[in-house]
Amino acid sequence: MDTKINKKNIRERIKARQNTVQALYQWLITNKDLEQVLSEFEDDEYKLAKTDVNYFKTLLKGTITCHKELDARIINLLDRPIDELDTIERAILHIGCYELEYHNDIPWKSIVNESVELAKIFGAEDSYKYINGILDKVAKELRK
Secondary structure (H helix, E strand, O other), X not given: OHHHHHHHXXXXXXXXXXXXXXXXXXXXXXXXXXXXXXXXXHHOOOOOOOOOHHHHHHHHHHHHHOHHHHHHHHHHHOOOOHHHOOHHHHHHHHHHHHHHHHOOOOOHHHHHHHHHHHHHHHOOOOHHHHHHHHHHHHHHHHHO
16 A cells, blocks of 8 residues: 555656646746746646646646746756756756755755756657756755
C-alpha cells in the first residue's frame, strides 16, 4: 500500500513540474501577473488533473518570486547571454535551481534528473544535456 501511495505522489509531483514549466513559460513570454497565470491553470481542470496542486503552486510562486535571484545563480554558468537562452530552457533551469535551493528534502540527483526529463519533453533535441550540465554545477555550489 505504501508503495502505491509513494508512486502516486511521485507521478503527481512530476505532473506538477510539467505544469510549472508550461505556466512559467507562459509568464516569461507574456509578462502576465502571477495570479492571472495561476488562475488560468486553476480554471482548466484537465491541466491540473493528477497533479500535486500544492506543489505546482509552490514551484510557480517560488520561481516567479525568485526569478532574478535564479537568473543570477545561473548567469555565470551559461555559454551565452541569458536573454539568448531558450525560454523553455530558462523555465526548466529556474525550476531546477529553485528546488535545489529551497527544497533540501529532495535529493539533488532527483532534481537534476527530473529537470533533464522535463528538457527531453519540452526542450530542443539536445537541451537536456545543457540543462544537466548547468544544474549539476548549481547542485555542487548549493548542496556540497
